[in-house]
Amino acid sequence: MGSNIYIGLVHHPIYDKRKEVVATAVTNFDIHDIARCTRTFGAGGFFIITPLESQIQLVERVIRHWVEGNGAVYNPSRKESLSLVRVTRTIDEADREISSLWQRKVRRVATGAARHPNSIGFEMLRKLTGDGNTPFFMLFGTGWGLTQEVKDSSDYVLAPIEGKGYNHLSVRSAVAVILDRLLGDRIINSE
Amino acid sequence: MGSNIYIGLVHHPIYDKRKEVVATAVTNFDIHDIARCTRTFGAGGFFIITPLESQIQLVERVIRHWVEGNGAVYNPSRKESLSLVRVTRTIDEADREISSLWQRKVRRVATGAARHPNSIGFEMLRKLTGDGNTPFFMLFGTGWGLTQEVKDSSDYVLAPIEGKGYNHLSVRSAVAVILDRLLGDRIINSE
Secondary structure: OOOOEEEEEEOOOEEOOOOOEEOOOOOHHHHHHHHHHHHHOOOOEEEEEOOOHHHHHHHHHHHHHHHOOHHHHHOHHHHHHHOOEEEEOOHHHHHHHHHHHHOOOOEEEEOOOOOOOOOEOHHHHHHHHOOOOOOEEEEEEOOOOEOHHHHHOOOEEEOOOOOOOOOOOOHHHHHHHHHHHHHOOOOOOOO | OOOOEEEEEEOOOEEOOOOOEEOOOOOHHHHHHHHHHHHHOOOOEEEEEOOOHHHHHHHHHHHHHHHOOHHHHHOHHHHHHHOOEEEEOOHHHHHHHHHHHHOOOOEEEEOOOOOOOOOEOHHHHHHHHOOOOOOEEEEEEOOOOEOHHHHHOOOEEEOOOOOOOOOOOOHHHHHHHHHHHHHOOOOOOOO
């Protein structure tokens, strides 16, 4: 259940504050927080997407520390979550890994804070992903968000998390809320 | 709506890994991520609770930078969220601020990853807070979580976020999910 949902954290191509296409640096908190969400909600995996060689090495070092190094002894629960993390240079490279594992075409879902004319709602996406047979790749932008091109080339654009006149969540918080809406318990411990 | 819900991020008293009662350092990401969630979901405020003088000064400096300093010009949306943050030395001190504002007794809700025999479910708490007339103070532990004493002296202990056999979310992710469950849109953009 849910293992057909994959997270992609995109560090390029994304916009910066002036809407120029850039590559952002990887944030250590993103790796841990999103890996722990991936494991908690039972998603299939978490791809960190960056073309920068220094960043790729950094992420691989973090993963090794927690999965095979001293971190695995110090905190075994981190080993469990960090072992779901992969690094790829492009969105397409991650996509190919997923589709080769599933032997099926991957459906891409772009996320973002802005509204989009043809966005898909959470309930509908929860239904679609619920069949469990099709892999879905949820793309999250760092910086000032995914480029228009990435959105246009996705199969779906997810509706934004509606705030009270403000929706400037961190990408870490957005992943947590979206995974809970797609995969969290719906019969929420009512008593 | 929701402005009767307050967040308290407790840095003391909480447990460390060996279940000793300690004071943790404040994490900069916690300040920003949780302030942005507080503002997005329309909660009333966010208290950072720490008895350590150095930490109090650190948090106040961060808030000043974003609310009054250069940060307010660079990123006005941070000003909006960070202006909801307060620092207090104890849980009681924050509690008194809230109750003096509302002129009503504050209901305390402890949160945590462990199950508790008399926990309250999310739907029930959503109903209770929905009246809008009673202030609720949601306590989140850093480190290895709130002490038993804090839980025992709370009016409610919230049910944990149930993971798939794993619920080691960061406190940042837990706040995001819990605020969404209590205050997020329930008619979730279905189409």
